[in-house]
Amino acid sequence: MTRVLVLNSGSSSVKYRLFDGRRTLARGLVERIGEDGGDAADHAAALRRIMESVDLDGLAVVGHRVVHGGTEFDSATLIDDDVAAVIERLIPLAPLHNPAALSGITVARKLLPEVAQVAVFDTAFHRTIEPAGITYAMDAALAERWGVRRYGMHGTSHAYVSRRTAALLGLAPEAANIITLHLGNGASACAVRGGRSVATSMGMAPQQGLVMGTRSGDIDPTVIFHLHRAAGMPVDEIEHSLTRAAGLLGLTGDNDMRAVQRRRQQGDPAAGLAFDVYCRRIKEYVGAYLAVLGRADAIAFTAGVGENSPEVRAAALSGLDGLGIAVDRHRNEQIAPNERGEQVVSPDGSPTAICVVPTDEELEIAQQSVAALGAGQSAR
Template identity: 45%
Template sequence: MSTPILLLNAGSSSIKYQVIDADDESVLASGLVQRIGDESGTIDHTVGGETFHQERGFPNHGRALKVMVQLFEEHGPQLADVVAVGHRTVHGGAAFRETTLVTDAMLDALRELSPLAPLHNPPAIAGIDAARAALPDVPHVAIFDTAFFSTLPAEAYTYALARDVAAEHGIRRYGFHGTSHSYVSKKVAEVLGRPYEELNQIVCHLGNGASISAIRGGVAVDTSMGLTPLEGLVMGTRSGDVDPGLHAFLARQVGMSIDDIDTLLNKKSGMLGLCGVTDFRDINDLIAEGNADAKLAFDVYVHRLLHYIGAYLAVLGSLDAITFTAGVGENNPALRKAIIDRLAGFGFSLDDEANAVRSKEPRVVSTPDSKVTILVVPTNEELAMARETKAAVGA
């Protein structure tokens, strides 16, 4: 029995894809299209341990999907065997609280949400349109980053704004990276051999984009990202939390436009703005060389994360596990140690030897006497998407 599912993650200038057998959860193929809209784009298609590379122009997502289909035809696996297509979709707003079958009406509703995620939803919609044209005979499903956080209580998702303005424009906390937070928190219960519904967890998704969640008994009750993926933790190029008055200050005193401010906070801030680089390997090297900017950037990053961990300890009331995931969370033992050492007074105890181990497997890195279990769990959003897609289409 085989249930191959094609998974697409369309960005503004890229498409990542995988084919996963949803029965045995093996990866049958994967690929990446880069520089869509450029004359010098690339596509890499990997199957059976071999990668097929092409360089060509991709004027739009439709052309990129056609080339992807050609590579499947030439090198396999055959897309004719695919039973469904799952699309990562960043912002579902309040309208989409679960994985949803794609229809024309659904896409119209999704387009209306684009102002809430102008950098993310339009390319996702373009990818869905192109994929439906390329693969018209199979069901397509949208998996929303915001869905996992649709359980947030009103006290957590409500901003203290004029109620009529917030209601008219859908202004509230939505949260993002939900597919990752859901997958990782469930994997933690599996690793610990405990019922998901009995665990209070904090999950730290630390990559170029970063977010943290509080999960009580399997239900998300708080998260750091808000109306957009800009709020919350310090990220690679995003500022995270700033005084909301900063926008008015920069407009009035500096003469910056709204677009200039948006670009500053989303693309020129975070670790890049603080020390000039975003890769923590480079940051660690700069710190070792005595670079003061890199050291401050690292300290700011840790301080902001500790701020949220402390808040979520209070929100949850008790904590069973804290987990680090995504590129930075999984691969930076120095960062994990810097955070956990600051939490020692609350009974957190890190096993330094276990923390230093490099592995792609989920693992416990706390000492046996730690009051809170500390884990590193590699995220697998594509597998989570495959599971969601399979359930949605009844495959």
């Protein structure tokens, strides 16, 4: 077995999980870093606390989740000074995420100088999308100069869930067409053909696409111009509004789908509209990705909302029976999952299986880190 420490460093938290092969030896979360009364004064103190609390004997590699790898990285990569410099250079494309990941990488390399460090990029899985699927119809020179294109996010989740969905259905991943719906506070859709991403909803940053907890998802760019010119709002204020105060929060005052559903059941019109907007957007992407794929063997729901909201699953796919897409009400509401928590919730014989497949991004990061370590060692 290979022992792997996975670190997911946020701006004020570090989530960790220690693996021995597929087995989890330890896991936890250090929160409110740098805040009064928080768990640690800074990321260095947080990582020291983690490393003092877990058994690192025989540790082979540390795997770091990094949101944005730009066009430079198409797979998990052993970290050296050059790789760290590129991650830093890409901060403008992920200003809320890459700085935290870089902090975790910097501290971990200092505390564990003899242990290999690997960066696993959310964007890497989507590097297989063809140019027509990543190119925005704008001034080509301007886009090239500033890196404006679709990159996509949640790649580790979409990769893991698409493979597990194929396995659940007894299909070879290289022969399966699967639409994965990662529905959490952040949300994205992905069309996977033969184990490769061919379309995804997030764009240059984690803002485009589906409605999210606090992000608007798709919106007419003219809205930004209008708010700047007519309302006199500075660009920074508009950005904050669309990324931190939009989505479910902007429509209802709640960013948690559980609260929105409770209010909807109580007859709250704002919650009812937000639920409908949320589910309609999912349905629109499912339809688009059916067109891209030509057919879908399965549609897989994952992450907090996808795994735990039968109401969202049913509403997002309602009215698609003519396309061979249907949710079985009893199976959807009375889930009887396998040992991995996976379940098919469509009727028997449906052309497109509807599945609930819990994601495991930490396990995917661990496995990709081991693969990168092996590739790096063999390259030497």
